[in-house]
Amino acid sequence: MKRTEIVHALKSDKINEDILVKGWVKAFRSNRFIQLSDGSTIHTIQAVVDFEKFDEALLKRVTTGAALSITGKLIESQGAGQKVEIAVEKIEILGDADPEEVSKTVMQPKKHSLEFLREQAHLRFRTNLFGAVFRIRHSVAYAIHKYFNDRGYFYIHTPIVTGSDAEGAGEMFRVSTLDPKNPPLTEDGKVDYSQDFFGKETNLTVSGQLEAELAALALGKVYTFGPTFRAENSNTARHLAEFWMIEPEVAFNDIYDNMDLAEDFLRYICKYVLETNADDLAFLNEREKQEDQAKPTAERNELSLIDRLNFVISNDFQRLTYTEAIEVLKNSTPYKKKKFKYPVEWGTDLQSEHERYLVEKEYKKPVIITGYPASFKAFYMRQNEDGKTVAAMDILFPGIGEIIGGSQREERYDILIEKCKAFNIPEHEIWWYLETRKFGTVPHAGFGLGFERMVMFVTGMTNIRDVIPFPRFPKKAEF
Ligand code: 4AD
Ligand code: MG
DSSP: OOBOOHHHHTTOOOTTSEEEEEEEEEEEETTTEEEEEOSSSSOOEEEEOOGGGSOHHHHHTOOTTOEEEEEEEEEEOSSSSOSEEEEEEEEEEEEOOOHHHHTTSTTSSSOOOHHHHHHTTTTGGGSHHHHHHHHHHHHHHHHHHHHHHHTTOEEOOOOSEESOOOSOOSOOOEEOOSOTTSOOBOTTSSBOGGGSTTSSOEEEOSOSHHHHHHHHHHHSEEEEEEEEEOOOOOOSTTOOSEEEEEEEEEETOOHHHHHHHHHHHHHHHHHHHHHHOHHHHHHHHHHHHHHHHTSOGGGSOSSOHHHHHHHHHHSOOEEEEHHHHHHHHHTSHHHHTTOOSSOOOTTSOOOHHHHHIIIIIIISSOEEEEEEEGGGSOTTBOBOTTSSEEEEEEEEETTTEEEEEEEEBOOOHHHHHHHHHHTTOOGGGSHHHHHTTTSSOOOEEEEEEEHHHHHHHHHTOSOGGGSSSSOOBTTBOOO
């Protein structure tokens, strides 16, 4: 007989027909009710055992975590909460799970801290919480590909090993096959990378943008979706050393088209998840409500997870310039009461306390800030008429902070060369990038969405380490 996945079995109307399911035991109550999960849904199917018909030694092996193959009849459920259940005819143990061992792990059905779950990242997939998170993570990835595919974008694979550090987005991880104990040296005593694998210094990429621009200037509309690496020593709930980024790049788009695209894109993802992952979302929504009850009122979420997703779908984002943002901050109560730790001054970067104030207190909705001073944004961002600001945009989300960073790109060769000089970017390193501005250069724009930050928003998880299967952060590369 062919195996039926539990997600389908639960919806099946083939009552009184034989069925075969396989999965892991979540619970076995009263020597009678097996709750079986196979990961296809957050729900378990109940398999009812008439213990008098089964060998006692066999039933002893039906323990939490054990893998079973169950054959039986699909029948209408007697109990509440499920439509169907299985009247068991045959149980086969596929893999035992020693209860003593299980009791030391996150499979033990009780409440565990997220930290403890992280230490057992190899087993946390088995929990309801992480099952829900990773099913949704998949949906978000699929929605992203679908969004772009349906709109005629091409998926471009940009390199993971890169020979340029032009982006300046962060510290990089070196890629080398040289012997760290005894590297070849140049005459002046430096490591001789010309003898390294690629014949030059190479690193893991921090972004695929520069390469995506090359593709956009031929294919029109492209996007990347790949791993990116930043060796910053950021031990925060929003930073990973290895994370995934989506970077659309569109020829002929200006900064306003870029904002429209980003808003539409983010809204689409929220809508897709609401429509596709109702069961997992309901679980996460309920979990968050319960967690909130244990918190002081001021720390509770004003809107539930599902309401937050609906809010994004049905409200325009607040758009304002950096200059306007500085004014708003200067007129704010925390500023006047000297509650901000960092200065609010035109020309200094906004800190997360400022961003949070704008998003969570002032506007209470996603915010897009444009027109940042050129000095603290990347060299490739298009210079505005005022000569001081660039056509940059950051999108800030409640509870997340910056979820998207992007810009209209500097398409004017002369200005780009000047910017390279000002930012100390060696032209010989990115000659290939600069060349595109010599052959039919056009206005174009794009942005980068932090995939894990998006997954945080749609799952309500508050630590980025809990939305990627195996997080990498300072001093942690286990699994
Ligand atoms: O703002 P960033 O650095 O922008 C770029 O890399 C541009 N090349 C994007 C572009 O225009 N094509 O990064 C983009 C997004 C951020 O807004 C944030 O959501 C996420 O990537 N991000 C991180 N996510 C997790 N951990 C980190 N260390 C992150 N750094 C950035
Ligand atoms: Mg940024």
